[in-house]
Amino acid sequence: MKILVVMTAKATLHLLDGEQHPSGFWAEEFVVPYTLFRAAGHTVDVATIGGAAPTVDQTSIDPGFLRWVRPEGSPDEDTANAAEYVRVIEETPQLQHPIALESLGEKDIADYDGIYISGGHGAIGDLPKSDELAQLLRWAIDRDKPIATVCHGHTALLSLRDGEGRWPFEGYRMTAFSHAEELVTNMAGRLPLILEAELTRLGARYEKAEAIWDSHVVVDRRLTTGQNPYSSKALAETFLKQLDQG
Numbered sequence: 001m002k003i004l005v006v007m008t009a010k011a012t013l014h015l016l017d018g019e020q021h022p023s024g025f026w027a028e029e030f031v032v033p034y035t036l037f038r039a040a041g042h043t044v045d046v047a048t049i050g051g052a053a054p055t056v057d058q059t060s061i062d063p064g065f066l067r068w069v070r071p072e073g074s075p076d077e078d079t080a081n082a083a084e085y086v087r088v089i090e091e092t093p094q095l096q097h098p099i100a101l102e103s104l105g106e107k108d109i110a111d112y113d114g115i116y117i118s119g120g121h122g123a124i125g126d127l128p129k130s131d132e133l134a135q136l137l138r139w140a141i142d143r144d145k146p147i148a149t150v151c152h153g154h155t156a157l158l159s160l161r162d163g164e165g166r167w168p169f170e171g172y173r174m175t176a177f178s179h180a181e182e183l184v185t186n187m188a189g190r191l192p193l194i195l196e197a198e199l200t201r202l203g204a205r206y207e208k209a210e211a212i213w214d215s216h217v218v219v220d221r222r223l224t225t226g227q228n229p230y231s232s233k234a235l236a237e238t239f240l241k242q243l244d245q246g
Contacts, residue, residue: 001042002044004115007098008118010023025055029118032232033116036240071211071213071230072213118153119154123153128156131159151226174223184212209227214227
């Protein structure tokens with residue numbers, strides 16, 4: 001099977017106060033699913049807008065920071081995890097030379113068995129603004145391809161519309177990075193959008209874990225969504241089951 005991983009190419013995020021905040025993709029949200037996809041024997045391609053090499057958010061490979069983005073009481077494996085994230089990122093050639101989203105046509109999308117959209121705050125800056133990405137996802141929806149997305153990867157879904165101008169995921173149950181989780185980041189009150197609010201406004205039936213940073217995954221039809229970085233493993237495992245079902 002072939003999986004297309006879509007990632008942000010942004011290295012910074014323009015905040016409401018004008019700051020260009022260092023950002024990028026979140027390491028766990030790429031490395032954990034990518035590793036599981038490969039272990040299951042699948043071919044994995046990586047695509048970004050313009051084919052630009054994605055930038056890892058440095059806080060996502062900092063053991064001292066990772067303790068703050070996992071559930072209270074969860075195992076402290078931050079040092080080992082950070083080292084593994086760095087190793088995989090450095091050894092993954094697809095990250096150095098990703099496919100340009102703009103180069104993918106309808107026949108290309110037909111060849112993939114599913115699409116996974118990785119997250120990171122950087123995604124806010126480019127994924128919802130790409131007409132080409134929206135078209136790519138429309139082709140996937142038309143062909144009933146499984147789609148999975150985690151954390152801020154959901155921003156790729158915001159600009160989608162069907163032939164009647166409606167959001168294609170209206171009424172779907174889904175999760176995403178929560179407002180409560182945004183409020184404990186150092187960008188609280190300065191973000192250009194709050195994903196939980198945007199999805200709810202568009203008609204999603206939003207849900208989340210009882211405690212911030214807990215893993216939470218929702219499946220509704222062919223869409224699989226994960227709430228936060230700690231949801232990456234469960235999301236990938238659930239998505240693989242979706243792929244096996246065809």
